[in-house]
Amino acid sequence: MSLFSSSIGLRKDSIRITDAEFVELRDFIYEKSGIFVDEKRKYLFESRFRKRLGELGLSSFSDYIKFLKFDSARREEMVRLFEMVTTNETSFFRDQKQLDAFRDHVLKDVIDQQRAAKKMELNIWSAGCSSGEEPYTLSIILHEMLGLEISRWRIRISANDLSKAMIDKAREGLYPEYAFKTTPDAMRKKYFKQDGDLWRINRDVTRMVDFKLMNLNESATLKRIPRSHIVFCRNVIIYFDESMKKRVVNSFYDNLVPGGYLMLGHSESLHKVSKTFKPIFHPGAIAYKKE
Incomplete structure (x- = not known):
């Protein structure tokens, strides 16, 4: 069972990331993967993660950070996290x-x-x-x-x-x-x-x-x-x-x-x-x- 309750009726496009939440999530990602997310990508970052918060029934990025740190499903979520912060655009014989x-x-x-x-x-x-x-x-x-x-x-x-x-x-x-x-x-x-x-x-x-x-x-x-x-x-x-x-x-x-x-x-x-x-x-x- 998740540590966090569902956000009933919350529009996922209404979820915004605060400066403090961005820094905390960015630092967490850096600690775990070495990937550094520049502040210029904050709003791209927000739109990419917003859908995932809705899928998890979370009402804020603070709740998502707590989920990543403490929830029983955090290991599985780390897999999704890494997929969301990387770009996998490639092809055979590229360059x-x-x-x-x-x-x-x-x-x-x-x-x-x-x-x-x-x-x-x-x-x-x-x-x-x-x-x-x-x-x-x-x-x-x-x-x-x-x-x-x-x-x-x-x-x-x-x-x-x-x-x-x-x-x-x-x-x-x-x-x-x-x-x-x-x-x-x-x-x-x-x-x-x-x-x-x-x-x-x-x-x-x-x-x-x-x-x-x-x-x-x-x-x-x-x-x-x-x-x-x-x-x-x-x-x-x-x-x-x-x-x-x-x-x-x-x-x-x-x-x-x-x-x-x-x-x-x-x-x-x-x-x-x-x-x-x-x-x-x-x-x-x-x-x-x-x-």
Whole structure:
């Protein structure tokens, strides 16, 4: 049973968030996830949460904060909370120029190094994988690049996200038309099969991807990721303040093997965040190398 009674007859569009409530909820979200919500997003924040308060029968944001802290259902609600504060807009082969640079320079360099060392092993970490389009895209790129040779490699793509709903969707491997808005037709025909109005990704692609729920603010869980040759973390650190960015990037640095690479989103950089990586400039992308 909930700790809070229903608000009978309350119009959900009449619920407003006060400055004090915004600060308290923002700080709670930051403490639990490392995501910092700027004050400029206060009213967007209010409209996004208002519907949820109505569903729970709560009459104020103060009641919702108490719900998150003390209600018996607070663990389940944290899952919903994380989904409401993140944006999961993605697609297969998103930012093609960056992916081309990754394939032709970063991935080629790592594969050449592994071949020279006679270590046919490759670990990639997709941090903030959303509904799976990014790690599956990386798997497809590897299949295209290695061809039949891929059977001789031990490849693992560790894919993690804060949202359970996104992880569940990624594991299902079933996607609507809009997920392919940036996908070459040849890639869709080769690696997907139509399933009604949706498209199901081939088993060969999914086999090398391991999905797990993960909070980048929990340093102990990050240490469970195998040492990586490449870390992809695109369009994630934009949600963090400077302190959290530094903590996460330091975790990536510790996870990477010497000579490994960190790939960020095209609008993100390590300027003022970290000087431990060497930026390598390619047409359409910057790769950050651990030396």
